Amino acid sequence: MLPVLISLLAGLVCASAPQAEEELVVLDGAALQAVLVELGASALVEVSGLGRSRGGRAIQTLKLSSAVGDETARPAILVVAGLDGPHAYTTSMAVSFLRQLVAGYGRDERITSFLDSTTVYCLPRLDVDGAAARFAQPLAEVMGTGRGIDNDRDGLRGEDPPADVNGDGWVTRMRVVDPEGEWIIDPADPRAMKKADRAAGEVGRFKNYGEGYDRDGDERVAEDAPLDAVVNRNFPRNWTENDGAAGRYPTDEPGVLAMCDFILAHTDIALVLAYGDEGNLVGKPETQKDAGPSERGSVVTGIFEEDAKVYAELGKRYRKITDNKSEGLGEQPGSLQGWLYHHRGLFTLNISPWAVPLDAKAKTEEGGDEDEQGALLKNSKTSAEQDDAESQDDSPEASDDSKRLLWLDQNGIEAHVPWTRFDHPELGEVEIGGFKPYALVEPGPARLAKITAVHFEHLLSLAELLPRPSLNLIELQDLDSGLFEVSVALSNRALLPLFSRAGERSRTGSPVQVHLDLPQGAELIAGSLRTLVHGLEGAGGRKELRWLIRFSGAGSGAQIRLESKHAGRTKVALEVN
Amino acid sequence: MQALLCALALLLPQGESQATPDAPLQTGPDGLALHRPKKVDIAFNRLYDDVEIYALLDKILAAYPKLVSMQVIGQSIEGRELRVYTINNPDTGIDTEKPAMWIDANVHGNEIQGGEVAVYLVWYLMENYGTTERVTSLVDEFVFYVLPMVNPDGRHHWIHEVHSPHSSRTGYKPTDNDRDGAFDEDPADDLDGDGNITMMRKYAPGEGTHRINQDDPRIMERVPRDDRHLRGDWLMLGWEGVDNDGDGSINEDGFGGYDMNRAWPALWRPEFIQYGAGPYPLFWPETRCIADFLHEHSNVAAVQSFHNSGGMILRGPGGEIFGKYPRKDLQVFDELGRDGELMLPFYDYMIIWKDLYSVFGGFVTWTYEGLGIISFTNELMTSARLFPDKEKAPDSHWFDDNLHLGAGFVDWHPVNHPFYGEIELGGFRKDVGRVPPSFLIEEMLHRNALFCIKHAAAMPRVEIKSALVTPLGGDLAAVDVIFENLSLIPTRTARAAQEGIGAADCFTLEGPDIVVLAGGFRRDRWRPERIDLAEHEPARLLSEDGIGSRSQVRLRWIVRGSGPLTVGWSGQKARDVQQALAIP
Structure with missing residues (x-):
């Protein structure tokens, strides 16, 4: 706890200037609260409660909005982070963005114009219970923090949780020699385990358990944790029925329900940035044709093709700014990200900020820079394993874990707890070890600061991509006898269309309204006083509207107004002489 | 005129009306023509508004306070109460320990007459309790949770405001149906x-x-x-x-504008596939409080929901994409559905997606597919009642x-x-077509209430058929027990077993001086050695499949020791049973 606070204070000192911190740490609940209090003191920021999690912890949202101009005429960007426990670190990115925006407003021209034109909402941490596990002792990665479920269907809930059996402070893995085992030691790196490839003649030697006990004596280990429905699998999109881990029903989790209602209430949101396990900007996300409403009720599985083109360009720009190579997962069932795009029609940029690279190359020459881990690695090999290791260049079967270990070694990160013998009360002789919790998820304080800095750049680059249709008078032609033909063009120069194909399909995309306001004495001959424009392409999308109006006497004061919830407002006056 | 006479009758002092010289004639069994006077007098030839429905049920509750209770489980959008009236005999145990039937109605605001079926059912059970033997045993054994109006707002507006037969189906949360930013x-x-x-x-x-x-x-x-x-x-x-609103369209954004029978979390599909589904399942408070009630009452073993119209006894699935229901459950649905067709002339037993239309996120499909409960929707009233030919x-x-x-x-x-x-x-007029005319109402209420009773009587009843101790020599003995479900509905539907819904059934053996060495389900009634041996905890055998429809489950335990012991069964959908034995 103490180191976190110290880093935080260091951060506060330098918060007066909009520059990136050199190190960013993961924030525990109290530290996050302190940052929210600090941010809340700014006139730009409004902090609101979003209820409490199943574990009783407060969930909060922030709104950043400048006092210049009409706040209701601005589109908004929503930043969400901390959607699950393991990704608690993404919260630090989100609040760093907010602090840089607050600190830079009025000082930095780019930040000032960003906030004068765009509202920012932020949900820094949805899975507040999962994040609490990040700071618990012993340390464990906790994905599920929703409603308790009876995972092993023995009539008891949470009776057999993961545990730190050997008391080393980490909940890691246990491997046990067992004739039923399906795992072997990876010949490429004896610290890594891999599933035996039986088709290739490999015979399993080990059972590979999460660290824990078999308290209920059912021969399953650590299979029933107390809070274990997964918060970010409880949203309505493609929700998994009859799977306790997804919740009893969509929005069963209080934070999920509150988040859904938040989205419904904030119709000014034009774009969402979601930092977590999913990614759609680095890899190539699944796409599909819009086949229309399905009579059979089959679930749309990918991004609609029209939208995929927009995502592809957004991805290109994102990669250029951030150089991020982490693809992240595809859309997960019941995730917030999937619901936002498919059911609410919102362009949602899913960002997996970091993953251990899998492309590290082993150094060929036996150099003097071999580190301790490497030495350990070499010493712990049996001769049989040594033989396997020597043939690894020919073998494409090296496990991903061994590749991760290689990168971690090369970067001097002690991510692995060496396998050590332990006399387990129920399983007998076991080895306990494996990756330290969070070691494969978190980039570490220095790297996180760098990642955050480029992602802040990316955030700033997005304001100009939001649709803000302009209204241009094309023609105001006097047809004689007080009759005028009026035509205007709505055009959208921004990259994003007015709303996505998914927004059209789900009927949640918000149309813009064009109003014709006529003064006393003016009469509409053709056209409509109010027009709903349902779609407007990005990058030069254009739509013309025409009216015939008869003015009698002094016809001044007529105007055409464009109003929208998420794409700004504008108007044009009709000057008739 | 008839209404006036009724009102006059109520004004008469009670003692006087009971002392009429006709009294000796009116002693026949209930439901027959010469039945005795009722304790609670209700005119079952008309329909009632939301306040009246609760008043009628409160009147029954006041007359039978021991057996009827009421709880408010939630509020509608406009603040009307959602009330569940529970029929339970406390002398035979608390409600949650007995199998229960859930009955609801009127989720569509204009489909009102199911509310009266709910009232009739409660009234019928109470009036006949203690005098009709099968009613008495049904009420002693089982529980009824009756929610007469899922959508009291819709009912209220349909009755008291201007409407067509088809309007006011929705709830009353203002909704922007034409996407113009204005609501209703x-x-x-x-x-x-x-x-x-x-x-x-x-x-x-x-x-x-x-x-x-x-x-x-x-x-x-x-x-x-x-x-x-x-x-x-x-x-x-x-x-x-x-x-x-001057947009060139007429009546395109009326009150509400959604469908609370598309809001349930089984085969739920968003608005663009299923009109009226809402932004997420259970979006409206009326639906959410019911879902929570049912999740908290795992003793509910039968579900009936009332709609109008068309004369149908409907079961899921709601969409073809679901596939088929498991065969064992279909046998249960079919038996009840076929009996229903006989009890309800001009009603057809049908499958929602196949014989009516696709319904994603419907209530009874959720109670079956998501909660594993045999469930029906009846569409009350059919013009065939008016024109048999x-x-x-x-x-x-x-x-x-x-x-x-x-x-x-x-x-x-x-x-x-x-x-x-x-x-x-x-x-x-709005009260023509979907609701029956006055003189046909009572018949509709009786037949549908009795269909509910038929369904309720099919809820699981577990007995211990036999329990035998066979000495195996030394201090070892075998304990053979046969558990039987006497009813049509299994203790675990095949759906519940398949999907791991609710808790598995549990078969137990315990005794102070008994060590259970092994145990399991017998696979062969003739050969006692053929047992599916449990891998651990043989004294507490779990079964996802439970005890099937009118079926037996045979177990054998191998024990060491002597003295008293108890064998038992416990589950969520039937009353637990136990039997004491002794090993000499």
């Missing part, structure tokens, strides 16, 4: 102030799409579009209303003309429409 701004309008929303027609000689039927000038018929180039003289302009009925007016002397139809009459100018309005 363009509902239907009662142009002539007669309290009905009927149809609009306009005389347009030679330019219309419709003509007046030659035999009955009240009936409009479409002019065929073919090479004869026939022209009609009338345009049909839809339901009575004006363009309130459709061939002989000339048209839809014949019944109204001859049995209501035309009272059900608002004849075409001129009004001035702000937009269309001179038009005519006409059509059937």
